[in-house]
Amino acid sequence: MTGATCAVTQAYEEYLAFTEERLCGRCLPCLTAAPLIIDIFRRLRQGAATSADIDQLEKICAEVFITALCKHGQKAVEKISRAIGDYRTAFETHARDKRCPERSCEKLLRYTINPGRCTGCGKCRDICPAGAIVGESFIPFRTDNHPYVIIGNRCTRCGLCLTVCEEKAIEVA
Numbered sequence: 717m718t719g720a721t722c723a724v725t726q727a728y729e730e731y732l733a734f735t736e737e738r739l740c741g742r743c744l745p746c747l748t749a750a751p752l753i754i755d756i757f758r759r760l761r762q763g764a765a766t767s768a769d770i771d772q773l774e775k776i777c778a779e780v781f782i783t784a785l786c787k788h789g790q791k792a793v794e795k796i797s798r799a800i801g802d803y804r805t806a807f808e809t810h811a812r813d814k815r816c817p818e819r820s821c822e823k824l825l826r827y828t829i830n831p832g833r834c835t836g837c838g839k840c841r842d843i844c845p846a847g848a849i850v851g852e853s854f855i856p857f858r859t860d861n862h863p864y865v866i867i868g869n870r871c872t873r874c875g876l877c878l879t880v881c882e883e884k885a886i887e888v889a
Protein backbone atom coordinates (compact mmCIF):
# COMPACT_ATOMS: atom_id res chain seq x y z
CA MET A 717 0.00 0.00 0.00
CA THR A 718 1.10 3.58 -0.65
CA GLY A 719 0.69 6.60 1.61
CA ALA A 720 -2.37 7.79 -0.34
CA THR A 721 -5.74 7.42 1.36
CA CYS A 722 -7.96 7.59 -1.71
CA ALA A 723 -8.99 4.03 -2.66
CA VAL A 724 -8.89 4.83 -6.38
CA THR A 725 -5.44 6.41 -6.14
CA GLN A 726 -4.11 3.52 -4.06
CA ALA A 727 -5.36 0.92 -6.51
CA TYR A 728 -3.99 2.96 -9.43
CA GLU A 729 -0.56 3.46 -7.91
CA GLU A 730 -0.25 -0.21 -7.01
CA TYR A 731 -1.19 -1.29 -10.50
CA LEU A 732 1.17 1.27 -12.01
CA ALA A 733 4.01 -0.11 -9.87
CA PHE A 734 3.20 -3.60 -11.19
CA THR A 735 3.42 -2.40 -14.80
CA GLU A 736 6.76 -0.73 -14.14
CA GLU A 737 8.36 -3.47 -12.08
CA ARG A 738 6.80 -6.81 -13.06
CA LEU A 739 4.86 -6.72 -16.29
CA CYS A 740 7.07 -8.74 -18.66
CA GLY A 741 4.88 -9.01 -21.77
CA ARG A 742 5.09 -12.80 -22.10
CA CYS A 743 1.34 -13.17 -22.34
CA LEU A 744 -1.07 -11.08 -24.33
CA PRO A 745 -4.06 -10.60 -21.97
CA CYS A 746 -1.96 -9.02 -19.25
CA LEU A 747 -0.05 -6.89 -21.75
CA THR A 748 -3.03 -5.60 -23.73
CA ALA A 749 -5.13 -4.94 -20.62
CA ALA A 750 -2.55 -2.67 -19.03
CA PRO A 751 -3.14 0.48 -21.14
CA LEU A 752 -6.92 0.01 -20.86
CA ILE A 753 -6.76 -0.31 -17.09
CA ILE A 754 -4.45 2.70 -16.77
CA ASP A 755 -6.70 4.77 -19.02
CA ILE A 756 -9.77 4.03 -16.89
CA PHE A 757 -7.91 4.94 -13.71
CA ARG A 758 -6.65 8.18 -15.23
CA ARG A 759 -10.13 9.16 -16.32
CA LEU A 760 -11.56 8.30 -12.92
CA ARG A 761 -9.01 10.59 -11.31
CA GLN A 762 -9.65 13.41 -13.78
CA GLY A 763 -13.44 13.43 -13.71
CA ALA A 764 -13.77 11.95 -17.19
CA ALA A 765 -15.07 8.47 -16.33
CA THR A 766 -18.58 7.09 -15.90
CA SER A 767 -20.03 4.26 -13.83
CA ALA A 768 -19.83 2.07 -16.94
CA ASP A 769 -16.04 2.42 -16.79
CA ILE A 770 -16.01 0.84 -13.34
CA ASP A 771 -17.99 -2.12 -14.71
CA GLN A 772 -15.56 -2.30 -17.62
CA LEU A 773 -12.60 -2.24 -15.25
CA GLU A 774 -14.08 -5.11 -13.26
CA LYS A 775 -14.67 -7.08 -16.45
CA ILE A 776 -11.14 -6.57 -17.74
CA CYS A 777 -9.64 -7.56 -14.39
CA ALA A 778 -11.77 -10.71 -14.19
CA GLU A 779 -10.70 -11.73 -17.71
CA VAL A 780 -7.01 -11.10 -17.05
CA PHE A 781 -7.22 -13.02 -13.77
CA ILE A 782 -8.39 -16.12 -15.62
CA THR A 783 -5.99 -15.85 -18.54
CA ALA A 784 -2.78 -14.41 -17.04
CA LEU A 785 0.15 -16.79 -17.06
CA CYS A 786 1.74 -15.89 -13.76
CA LYS A 787 0.76 -15.03 -10.23
CA HIS A 788 2.13 -11.48 -10.49
CA GLY A 789 -0.28 -10.63 -13.29
CA GLN A 790 -3.14 -12.32 -11.47
CA LYS A 791 -2.40 -10.59 -8.21
CA ALA A 792 -2.22 -7.18 -9.87
CA VAL A 793 -5.75 -7.40 -11.25
CA GLU A 794 -7.11 -9.23 -8.22
CA LYS A 795 -6.11 -6.24 -6.08
CA ILE A 796 -8.09 -3.91 -8.33
CA SER A 797 -11.16 -6.18 -8.19
CA ARG A 798 -10.88 -6.28 -4.43
CA ALA A 799 -10.51 -2.50 -4.20
CA ILE A 800 -13.65 -2.01 -6.30
CA GLY A 801 -15.51 -4.54 -4.13
CA ASP A 802 -14.40 -2.97 -0.85
CA TYR A 803 -14.59 0.70 -1.90
CA ARG A 804 -17.34 0.74 -4.50
CA THR A 805 -18.77 3.97 -3.11
CA ALA A 806 -15.44 5.78 -3.49
CA PHE A 807 -15.10 4.57 -7.09
CA GLU A 808 -18.68 5.59 -7.83
CA THR A 809 -18.18 9.04 -6.28
CA HIS A 810 -15.24 9.63 -8.63
CA ALA A 811 -17.20 8.46 -11.65
CA ARG A 812 -20.69 9.78 -11.00
CA ASP A 813 -20.11 12.89 -8.90
CA LYS A 814 -16.61 13.78 -10.27
CA ARG A 815 -15.49 14.10 -6.68
CA CYS A 816 -12.70 12.57 -4.61
CA PRO A 817 -13.96 12.06 -1.04
CA GLU A 818 -10.39 12.09 0.28
CA ARG A 819 -9.46 15.20 -1.73
CA SER A 820 -6.49 13.32 -3.09
CA CYS A 821 -7.27 13.51 -6.81
CA GLU A 822 -6.12 17.01 -7.66
CA LYS A 823 -8.17 17.38 -10.84
CA LEU A 824 -11.37 16.75 -8.91
CA LEU A 825 -10.84 19.51 -6.36
CA ARG A 826 -13.25 22.44 -6.47
CA TYR A 827 -12.18 25.85 -5.26
CA THR A 828 -14.98 28.20 -4.22
CA ILE A 829 -15.25 31.48 -2.34
CA ASN A 830 -17.50 31.60 0.68
CA PRO A 831 -19.35 34.93 0.28
CA GLY A 832 -20.05 35.03 4.01
CA ARG A 833 -16.34 35.26 4.80
CA CYS A 834 -15.03 37.16 1.79
CA THR A 835 -14.29 40.83 2.49
CA GLY A 836 -13.65 41.62 -1.17
CA CYS A 837 -10.00 42.58 -0.73
CA GLY A 838 -9.10 41.31 -4.21
CA LYS A 839 -5.79 39.68 -3.21
CA CYS A 840 -6.82 36.31 -4.62
CA ARG A 841 -7.76 37.82 -7.99
CA ASP A 842 -4.44 39.64 -8.17
CA ILE A 843 -2.37 36.51 -7.51
CA CYS A 844 -4.37 34.01 -9.59
CA PRO A 845 -2.14 33.12 -12.58
CA ALA A 846 -5.07 31.65 -14.52
CA GLY A 847 -7.37 34.67 -14.36
CA ALA A 848 -9.92 32.37 -12.76
CA ILE A 849 -11.13 34.80 -10.11
CA VAL A 850 -13.47 37.61 -11.00
CA GLY A 851 -15.29 40.18 -8.91
CA GLU A 852 -15.07 43.68 -7.57
CA SER A 853 -14.01 45.14 -4.28
CA PHE A 854 -16.92 45.69 -1.99
CA ILE A 855 -18.25 49.26 -2.02
CA PRO A 856 -20.54 50.10 0.91
CA PHE A 857 -24.11 51.15 0.11
CA ARG A 858 -23.85 50.04 -3.52
CA THR A 859 -26.54 47.57 -4.48
CA ASP A 860 -24.84 46.09 -7.57
CA ASN A 861 -21.61 44.81 -6.03
CA HIS A 862 -20.15 41.85 -7.87
CA PRO A 863 -18.83 39.39 -5.29
CA TYR A 864 -15.62 37.49 -5.96
CA VAL A 865 -16.14 34.08 -7.53
CA ILE A 866 -13.88 31.38 -8.98
CA ILE A 867 -14.55 30.24 -12.52
CA GLY A 868 -14.25 26.48 -12.18
CA ASN A 869 -13.14 25.61 -15.68
CA ARG A 870 -10.35 28.20 -15.63
CA CYS A 871 -8.98 27.16 -12.24
CA THR A 872 -5.82 25.06 -12.49
CA ARG A 873 -5.96 24.16 -8.77
CA CYS A 874 -2.55 25.65 -8.09
CA GLY A 875 -3.60 26.68 -4.57
CA LEU A 876 -2.01 30.16 -4.70
CA CYS A 877 -5.23 31.95 -3.76
CA LEU A 878 -5.32 30.01 -0.49
CA THR A 879 -1.99 31.50 0.50
CA VAL A 880 -3.19 35.11 0.32
CA CYS A 881 -6.71 34.94 1.70
CA GLU A 882 -6.48 36.10 5.30
CA GLU A 883 -10.20 35.52 5.84
CA LYS A 884 -10.00 31.80 5.01
CA ALA A 885 -12.83 32.48 2.59
CA ILE A 886 -11.57 30.11 -0.10
CA GLU A 887 -12.84 26.59 0.33
CA VAL A 888 -11.59 23.44 -1.32
CA ALA A 889 -13.89 20.42 -1.62
Ligand code: SF4
Nearest residue numbers: 740741743746786789
Ligand atom coordinates in the same frame (compact mmCIF):
# COMPACT_ATOMS: atom_id res chain seq x y z
S1 SF4 B 1 0.70 -12.31 -16.45
FE1 SF4 B 1 2.81 -12.55 -15.75
S2 SF4 B 1 3.81 -13.54 -17.46
FE2 SF4 B 1 1.99 -12.63 -18.30
S3 SF4 B 1 2.64 -10.59 -19.02
FE3 SF4 B 1 1.81 -10.37 -16.93
S4 SF4 B 1 3.62 -10.47 -15.65
FE4 SF4 B 1 4.22 -11.34 -17.63
Ligand code: SF4
Nearest residue numbers: 834835837838840881
Ligand atom coordinates in the same frame (compact mmCIF):
# COMPACT_ATOMS: atom_id res chain seq x y z
S1 SF4 C 1 -8.49 37.02 -0.83
FE1 SF4 C 1 -10.18 36.11 0.34
S2 SF4 C 1 -11.23 37.88 1.27
FE2 SF4 C 1 -9.94 38.66 -0.40
S3 SF4 C 1 -11.31 38.72 -2.19
FE3 SF4 C 1 -10.24 36.75 -2.23
S4 SF4 C 1 -11.63 35.37 -1.15
FE4 SF4 C 1 -12.29 37.42 -0.66
Ligand code: SF4
Nearest residue numbers: 844871872874875877
Ligand atom coordinates in the same frame (compact mmCIF):
# COMPACT_ATOMS: atom_id res chain seq x y z
S1 SF4 D 1 -6.33 27.56 -7.23
FE1 SF4 D 1 -4.91 28.77 -8.53
S2 SF4 D 1 -5.92 28.86 -10.53
FE2 SF4 D 1 -7.49 28.23 -9.04
S3 SF4 D 1 -8.48 30.12 -8.41
FE3 SF4 D 1 -6.85 29.73 -6.92
S4 SF4 D 1 -5.05 30.85 -7.72
FE4 SF4 D 1 -6.53 30.70 -9.39
